[in-house]
Amino acid sequence: MSNKILLRKGLNIPLKGSAINQIARSISPDILAVKPTDFKGLNPKLLIKEGDPVKAGTPVMADKKNPEILICSPVSGIVKEIVRGEKRKLLQILIESDKRQEYEHSTAPEIRKNGSAEQIKSALLSSGLWPLIKQRPYGTIADPAKEPKAIFISGFDSAPLAADLDYAMKGDFENMQAGIDALSKLTHGGVHIGLHADTFAGSPMHRLERAKIHVFDGPHPAGNVGVQIHHISPINKGETVWTLDLYTLAAIGRLLIKGTFDLRRVVAVAGPKVKSPAYIETLPGMALRSIADMADTTSEVRYGDHVGVRFISGNVLTGDNVGVDGYTGIFHNTITIMAEGNYREMFGWIKPLRAKKFSISRSYFSWLMPNKKYNLDTNLNGGERAFVVTGVYEKVLPMDILPMYLFKAILAEDIDKMEQLGIYEIIEEDVALCEFVCPSKAEIQDIVSKGINIMIKEMS
């Protein structure tokens, strides 16, 4: 173990329904969505029209500003529908699978051993894997024209009920190693992988070569790559780093070994409303309908009102409420199913016990039962108010950042202050816990998102 970094701040939300290490089913989606909204900073230009045949790896969209950046279909079949929203905004491209899974041919394996940085870059761009690499600051698609200071990969996800990546990536060691070999040619700063102190010794990532392993100890958000970067080599003004997840790392390896655009992955289906939480093997963009039967949708009454079920692509902190008719996002390793909170609880705020509720505040008693898991729901547990209480966000943000001042700088649209107070170092997911604990119920991730958009606009 090189250098263990202990993070004391943070919180593991004790949510019921974590997935057991077992593949419940392997899904070959009949229909699959490619969502431009998954990619921050993408200005999509359609390359196909309804009815076109596609293979896995056929470009369906390109970025208008940077047409080298291609978004590709993960599946072979035909383009069934192009879904647009308000102002004709492109929402998703639905592709009907032909179940044959034919791949576009890539020449990547030829450059695996001796390819130059330029060759690897262009292989990643033309294969469609490029947009899965994000850059910091801001978490947008990496800019191929810039060399990053370093590349960071988090080897574990500490979010509530998130997939155990040691398990999910079990069969991908070789692919991940090939990915690292390629990526390490793209930067002089090296490829850095963060692992958790409790599991790192047994983690397959521990044995990866040509990557720098960093060990973190502490609760969520220790697994957030942004938090890890902050403690390994913080981002200062003018610097760029790249980040990617392990799925992308393995997909890069697959491209270089087999020459295929293969995004197959193992993701967790978890949450209090899943009958038997476990893993599934699937492609990103899968319809949640295909796992709808795993959800416990028997009608439940909470506090005298009937509550529904929420289907989330992603975890409960950063995921999208896509609904049972929606499709999974490309960066999500978890599908969470949980109860809605559309009930009215009489005098809830003054009840002394509320044993079904969780709080980090000691005005409740959940701290007495540290091992209890909760069947939480989506109720706001209060109304939105002005910022009143202080010192709460600080408890769950393990970074040398003054969160309240940063948020207020964003609300005031004060660019200098945002820059000075650390907007380069965080993206939405890093402050998700601040939003969870906020007694004023402020939408912190939304605030940060606005701040990042302001910065992108002003700095370009």
Next chain:
Amino acid sequence: MKVLKKLVDNIKPTFSKGGKLGFLHSTFDAFETFLFVPDHVTKKGVHIKDSIDLKRTMTMVILALMPALLFGMYNTGYQHNLSIGGDMTFWAMFWFGFLKVLPLIIVSYVVGLGIEFIAAQIRGHEVNEGYLVTGMLIPLIMPVDVPLWILSLSVIFAVIVGKEVFGGTGMNIWNPALLSRAFVFFAYPSQISGDKIWIEGLSSGQGIVDGFSGATPLAHAAAGEFDKMPSFMDMFIGFIPGSIGETSTLAILIGAVMLLWTGIASWKIMLSTFAGGILTGLLLNAVGPEGSYMSMPAINHLVMGGFAFGAVFMATDPVTGSQTERGKWIYGFLIGVMAILIRVFNPGYPEGMMLAILLLNTFAPFIDHFVVQSNIKRRLRRAAVK
């Protein structure tokens, strides 16, 4: 419960936008959310939220104020009994105090909440819970004989000038409750200083025992009459004249334990305020001539007057206090220092706590500014050394 829900559902359209009484929408909402935690669910961002909200936070503070309030009621009767040389029982004294204090609380809440509701209505906001605490604090830092009309005026001043002009809860610079007291202090000085006003009935001069003064320990100390001061134990438990809620350090400490246990008040501010007070007291002890105010045992400062009450319930107000964790240490410490300095060196007013907190409220953003700047500098240096 079901019946109530139905009733609320039935009258809700009347109070919603477009309804007959739609202009009372904020007021309706306040009552509805008082009865039921609303059925609002998370829309964007996180899907689950902690169960703490401002209602619960404020409720905890009010619960923490209860020991001080109950003792204050009892002490009102006790002091009155002492002044007339009566022989009231424990319950008679409590009941006497209860009847004297209750109107103050009712007036404070009715007037203050009335303004809050109107302000929320005008802004179209939901009603904020901040006044629930302020409304309890104000009577507790008033003398029991304060006329109700003065109390009303001070509440109006505190809520409008102290809070609403700055944009409402969360935006104010000074602690509204202290502002109300400052208002009475400067506008009606005779109502809040002197020896007669702290004990019910004393100012109207009804049947006082010969030689009974009614002066607070602070007044004795300021006058240099150290022999007349009550014992440390009496001051700690609270059998002394003073504002309703401030006399019993013991009762206040019970509240402090609740606030610290629940983590609602900052332990940093509380601790550093007491530290600032005692260290200043000790310093004065070291340099002060024998028999002077400066030489009074430093520990007495903490149990006299409003020091403990201010440190526990006023200085820790998160809105008007320092908002950075480091700033909280400095802010609290300086409150303690200033309070003692004003007490000892300002002959005009024996109590320094109110002015010390208001002063540091003013400087809290200034303190925070330096903490924020040091964070910024540290971050910049990080870029340079790399």
